Amino acid sequence: MFNQGLSLDQAPPIAVVLRFFLSLPFFGTLLAILMILYPHEIITPSHPISLAAIHLFFLGVITMSMIGALFQMQSVLGGRPIPAPGGNALIIHTFLTAGVLSLCSAFLFTLAPLFILAAVLLGAALIYTANLILPLLFGEITHDTLRGMRLSLISLAITALFGIVMASSYANNSFSPSYDAIRTSHYSLGLIGWIATLIIAVAFQVVEMFYVTSPYSLWCKRNGFRIITASLALKILWLFLELPYVWVFDGILAALLFGFIATTVRRLHERKRRVSDVSIWFWAFGLLMLCVSLISHLLYLITSLQTFEIAALLGFGTFALSIILGMIGKIVPFLVWFHLNAAGYMETPIMSNVIPAPRNKTLFILLVAGSVSAFLALLNPLFFRIAGIGVLALFVVLGYNLIAATRLYRHIHLSGKRFEFSPPQE
Amino acid sequence: MIFLDTRELDHPLPLEMAVDAFKNLAETEVIHMFHRREPIPLFEIILKNGGHYLSYQDSEELWHVLITRSPAVNLEEYRV
Secondary structure, three states: OEOOOOOOOOOOOHHHHHHHHOOHHHHHHHHHHHHHHOHHHHOOOOOHHHHHHHHHHHHHHHHHHHHHHHHHHHHHHHOOOOOOHHHHHHHHHHHHHHHHHHHHHHHHHOOHHHHHHHHHHHHHHHHHHHHHHHHHHOOOOOOHHHHHHHHHHHHHHHHHHHHHHHHHHHHHOOOOOOHHHHHHHHHHHHHHHHHHHHHHHHHHHHHHHHHOOOOOOHHHHHHHHHHHHHHHHHHHHHHHHOOOOOHHHHHHHHHHHHHHHHHHHHHHHOOOOOOOOHHHHHHHHHHHHHHHHHHHHHHHHHHOOHHHHHHHHHHHHHHHHHHHHHHHHHHHHHHHHHHHHHOOEOOOOOHHHOOOHHHHHHHHHHHHHHHHHHHHOOOOOOHHHHHHHHHHHHHHHHHHHHHHHHHHHHHHHHHOOEOOOOOOOO | OEEEEOOOOOOOHHHHHHHHHHHOOOOOOEEEEEEOOOOHHHHHHHHHOOOEEEEEEEEOOEEEEEEEOOOOOOHHHHOO
């Protein structure tokens, strides 16, 4: 290949991705405030404040960061950049932000019109995202990560559709006989189809690339997403037809995720170069939390004890957050470095100086402290207050890291010296 | 010819080393980078700064990337 096949504008502008990432501290802070103020309510399943906190976290923090990352991943991995990334990112980010705030306010203040507003805004943001990126993922797809992205976006769109139905049920205070099936389908698709699938797809790409590990097996890459698709589709069918043994599909998904944990841990353990990297700590802790979540969910299926259901959700949330924080610590320095170098700036810092390792370590310690406190809240809900303080500190540090990186980029972009080659000699 | 063997290095060292070498490249010099995968972001940086590259795959885990500043240099001649 000689200067072929690569557009000069392959990567989206840095502001596109940072717009989403910079919103995380805002929603994380709101979540922490709820945890500090309402520890008992948050730990109570289906309590409106608990539902507000869950959506603040899974939409405002997790989905917000995943959509930002998708803008970057699609252009780099897919080779077909998202059209008009700046304008589309602005539309999606605005609707998502307003939608999350509306939905959480609707739960907190039990206001019917806000449920309708949230359904419109979130439905628009999420279905628009899927509609924007999905067409780019069909055709001659050869990359397994792109297949995973395709499944995760389809799951996101269907999760949003179920969410719209549920929001209208809350708005009208009228719940259909199939409401339980809709609710279970909504969170199964959201947690496994959208979040876990995208993390697995990203792992197939970045674990091998970032940490110089052996590649995941072809069987794993090819069949993992097929098993997730079949299990989720059949589970939803079983739920709506009210057929017995729905738990079988949860068992299959759990087995698959245990396999993913084992194979990823093995690769990280056997990596060729044992360079200290905080992002590996985030991966290891995230996978440990996924393990805790799966075991808790299986125990819930056996015992029907709600404590296990809460533990499963806490573990899953921590898994997703841990991986995302680890990846943000890699992606943001890369974006700053990449865009400054692409613009030809001489003083571009090396990536490890954009977010120094000690600040990433602080983030990791706060994540672990917050998670341990949140699990202790299963014994005494007041521990959720301590967890809330940990979460608040975590998002303050994350905000500082992101703002410092953005300021560094802007400073060099505005005043840096560009390197210039001398004209070719005759 | 500057040789850069980055096959065993963790991300982001290969990219940083290649860009650093590119910034300090003399007019007709050529960088020959050995990497375990095709470093797509590196190509965008090279192109946007007026450079040229040639990349080709030798085996599952070996990519060759030839980089120069001068359009007069025929990178095909440096293929191994």
